[in-house]
Amino acid sequence: MKLNIVGGAGLHKSELRAVDKMEKGLQDSWQAYAGIVIADSQGSMEIDCLIITHDRILIVELKEWNGKITSSNGIWYQNNRNRGKSPYQIKREHAQRIKNLLIS
Known part of the structure; x- marks a missing residue:
């Protein structure tokens, strides 16, 4: 999986370890964005990892x-x-x- 760490300063060490493992273990054709903030009319959303596959978008919340x-x-x-x-x-x-x- 191709991983783009957008907000690296906002990721905890455990989250960085997790996205590193996901990058190595998931399909190469997938794209992922870690540590992003998305805003809409209701405010902002912190997303630990957003993964885009060939047919869906996955929102991953990482917890240790x-x-x-x-x-x-x-x-x-x-x-x-x-x-x-x-x-x-x-x-x-x-x-x-x-x-x-x-x-x-």
């Missing part, structure tokens, strides 16, 4: 979490510690907003 991960009412917990709004839900919202930007 371990231990017990649970979710309750849209809030994620790591080892019973509140980690905030579900990254899944946040990226789902981002995907819809990016889709709207692309079709407008």
